[in-house]
Amino acid sequence: MKIKMTSIFLICIIGLFLWIMGCGKGKYSITAAGSTAFQPFAEKLAEQYMQAHKDINITIQGGGSAVGIQSALSGAAQIGMADLVILPPEAKSLTAVVVARDGIAIIVNPKNKINNLTLQQVQDIYNGNLKNWKAAGGNDHVITVISREAGSGTRSSFETIIKNISLTKEAIIQDSNGTVRETVINDVNAIGYLSHGLINEKIKPVTVNGICCTTDEIIKGRYILVRPIFLLTKGAPKDKIKDFIDYILSSQGQDTIKSNGLIPAK
């Protein structure tokens, strides 16, 4: 009996502790949800902003672009984040601000000797018409096509820009930028695409039509696989929410975006 009482007491203490922790001491709180591609950047920006404004608590959630639009519509989050080339019709009622741009890099394994693909080749590979690396000038291996799940912002942007893609049934589907990268690291014959901020030395971005996916080329407007990142609010942003978005658009915020691998809005 004594042991039981002690454990109940302990549970109560832990519960109380969590409750107090969760409360956030009455700070004004802003929630931003959506695009997983922008999530890490939003977290950094929020952290910086909160250091300057101790009375505001910003929570960043992922979930994907559709979640961003949904939660901005429903009011579950004050700010929705979406990384789509074309916003869907249901987002028409929201106010959209472009805060950054993001390149989509086409990546292969470093052991693959292919360095350049034409837009046509990329389209053929993802349509399943080009099945072997030999046909693109590589070794005689079957291509492992890696794509994202239906509804992913990166995928819909990719397919909108490349045009006329009806994804081959052989394509392996991964559910995040990170897992696409892992799969390409592990498979010599794989091809995938991901947000260009996530390129590292274990994968090789190929040039598309001879143009490399770098910040410079994207700013010059030569690299075409680029999508805007929107912050969506219900009605025009007001007060503290506007202040936060303005901070992201300020030169300090844009520098943070740039130094972490995204492309500034302007």
Add this chain to the structure above:
Amino acid sequence: MKILEEKGIYRLLMVIALSAIAMLFLIVLFILKEGLPFIFKVGINDFLLSSNWHPLTNNYGIFPMIVGSLWVTLGAMVVGLPLGLAGAIFLSEFVPRWAMRIIKPTIELLAGIPSVVYGFIGVMVLAPLIRDYLGGPGLSILAASIILGIMILPTIMSISIDSIKAVPNSYREGAFALGATHWQTIHMVVLPAARSGIIAGIILGLGRAIGETMAVIMVVGNAVKLPNSPLDSVRTLTANIALEMGYATGMHRQALFATGVVLLVIIMILNYSATMAIRKMGKNK
């Protein structure tokens, strides 16, 4: 005072027990409410038997996922069943009791490893091995089967051990008295007597395999297609829901609930047959 306490506890426990059942009913009700209208709208044939899954252009055929789920589950059985059964026979019939007391909990620890860890091992170790030695993309039915086979091992094994242990010793003594060897006793007397318990274990393992999501998403590749060989990538019903729910809206979202309905029906059938098998075991004793 004592009586009051007794009654209070009795009421409290009853409320807790009923709320557990209520939760099950609410979940089933909710899934049916969201999923069934969709199935009727699209048509059972077009939903279950079409292999066209393009939610963005309103094609919702989950046949490849049903086939995928069945393949992966079957594969898990091929891997897990011989291992589980052989292990159970060995542990319950050949190993002294003190050794079993150490080995059985160790195997049951397998069930405590989070599925994401299994998936991680699958992606990092198993898939590259399969790709290098057998070809294909590596992320495949075979990889998922091996991972799931290991995951369902503890379920099959511990229920089988319990049911083999439950066979009365007089059966074994009778067989020995007739001149049967140890192995003859096991496969002619003990296993048939423990049959329904073993079957229940297998069905519960099946349920676990078909319901597993995280590990499967990571190792199976999730391509929506009908597989030609165990080295092909497929998508399971559970993976379909988990992959697309974050992005799904409108009809697409309902389609995922409808996928849940199909899954629910399959698992209900499996659990019902497991219960039946266990009940039969009770009668045999």
